[in-house]
Amino acid sequence: MFLLSDTSDISACRSRVATIGFFDGVHRGHRYLIEQVREVAAVRGLASSVVTFPIHPRKVMKPDYRPDLLTTRDEKVALLAETGIDCCIMLDFTQEVARLSARQFMAILKERYRIAALVIGYDHRFGHNRSEGFDDYVHYGKELGMEVLLARVYSYMRGGRESGAEGTVSSSAIRRLLLAGNVSEAAEYLGYDFFLNGTVVSGYQVGRKIGFPTANLHLNDPDKLVPADGVYAVRVSIGGTEYGGMLSIGYRPTFNNGANRSIEVHIFDFDADIYQQPMRISFVRFMRPELKFDTVEALVARIRRDEKEIRAVLSC
Incomplete structure (x- = not known):
């Protein structure tokens, strides 16, 4: 079963390597990160997975917020399936989840979803105040029995030159291109x-x-x-x-x-x-x-x- 949710019975599933994010658009940068998850999973003999959310987290906090989605929930799941990842964990982002500390959230990933290793994107932060960073996640991971790995930075070659390193290809940058009508360049960053x-x-x-x-x-x-x-x-x-x-x-x-x-x-x-x-x-x-x-x-x-x-x- 590719799509797992909070109501799925995953107690019998094998342990996983995962990464986490909203993954709007499932663009080239996202797929580079997911490929690293698959590499780690293959080396460790574990399942590969992505943890994501059905609704934009900011919309949960501010119901009148309009996220301007690159992909709807179903579109995102379909694009994630095309990456070759073993499963997609759809975690309901609620007010209660938003109040969790980074350590509490990691504990849920470990205990409920059997995540043994977590691959963190270069700019990803979680937890209610987002003040903690990668070193903190590594520390919490050791306490919980979860390996925490830092993903390699993605750089995208465009027109024969490097367009820049970390952060160049982002969902927000793609939104700006589309809102300006630049669908051709947006397609280069999306990969479709x-x-x-x-x-x-x-x-x-x-x-x-x-x-x-x-x-x-x-x-x-x-x-x-x-x-x-x-x-x-x-x-x-x-x-x-x-x-x-x-x-x-x-x-x-x-x-x-x-x-x-x-x-x-x-x-x-x-x-x-x-x-x-x-x-x-x-x-x-x-x-x-x-x-x-x-x-x-x-x-x-x-x-x-x-x-x-x-x-x-x-x-x-």
């Missing part, structure tokens, strides 16, 4: 194209009237980050088949759409009724910002140009 999952819902039907029917996406999770407004080259997955498409995010200013932000995609070479069906949109490239046109004819002319340019991008 950023994507949105949701359900196709009814829209204003304007696209169909001007010759470019669109599918409107309703997100599965309202906390999922949506990239900057604009037009993008995307790939669209429906029913196991992938299509090219052009996506528009924004407020449709030519039609005075008001405050209703929409995510709508025109799928190339596709004509089927997909309302209420699940759809995934993967971002390939930002093409242009959202624009307001003086006439519908001017908008249509620009959409035709967008389609030509996006088809060329997707054929590369």
